[in-house]
Amino acid sequence: MAKLTIWPAGKVMKVRPGQSLIQAARSARVVIPQRCGGHASCLMCKVVVEEGELAPPTALERRKLSEEALATGIRLACQAKTVDRDCVVRIPENKLKSVIAAALKRQAAEQDDEL
Numbered sequence: 001m002a003k004l005t006i007w008p009a010g011k012v013m014k015v016r017p018g019q020s021l022i023q024a025a026r027s028a029r030v031v032i033p034q035r036c037g038g039h040a041s042c043l044m045c046k047v048v049v050e051e052g053e054l055a056p057p058t059a060l061e062r063r064k065l066s067e068e069a070l071a072t073g074i075r076l077a078c079q080a081k082t083v084d085r086d087c088v089v090r091i092p093e094n095k096l097k098s099v100i101a102a103a104l105k106r107q108a109a110e111q112d113d114e115l
């Protein structure tokens with residue numbers, strides 16, 4: 001069994017080799033956005049491998065992701081399988097969510113300045 005860590009949730013879980021990232025995440029109650037049911041067509045389940053290792057990209061991943069994306073560690077969580085090595089992946093933050101978070105942080109800072 002290897003250790004899989006999923007950010008930004010910070011969940012750490014034990015995984016068996018050959019398990020898809022999306023299955024592993026689901027079993028740890030981490031939601032990875034997806035719409036196609038794991039058929040590699042929506043591309044919503046992209047994750048970034050930050051450390052460690054996964055099985056080599058599948059033929060579907062090679063077809064759907066550019067060489068550049070694969071080289072920077074981007075994988076499809078519905079296709080990428082675990083191996084017997086620890087791995088750390090990050091679910092990219094939704095752009096709208098990050099804009100709202102930045103606005104809320106700025107608003108909180110302004111309120112602190114007024115006090």
Ligand code: FES
Pocket residue numbers: 033034035036037038039040041042043044045076077078079
């Ligand atoms: S779940 Fe749709 S591409 Fe992975």
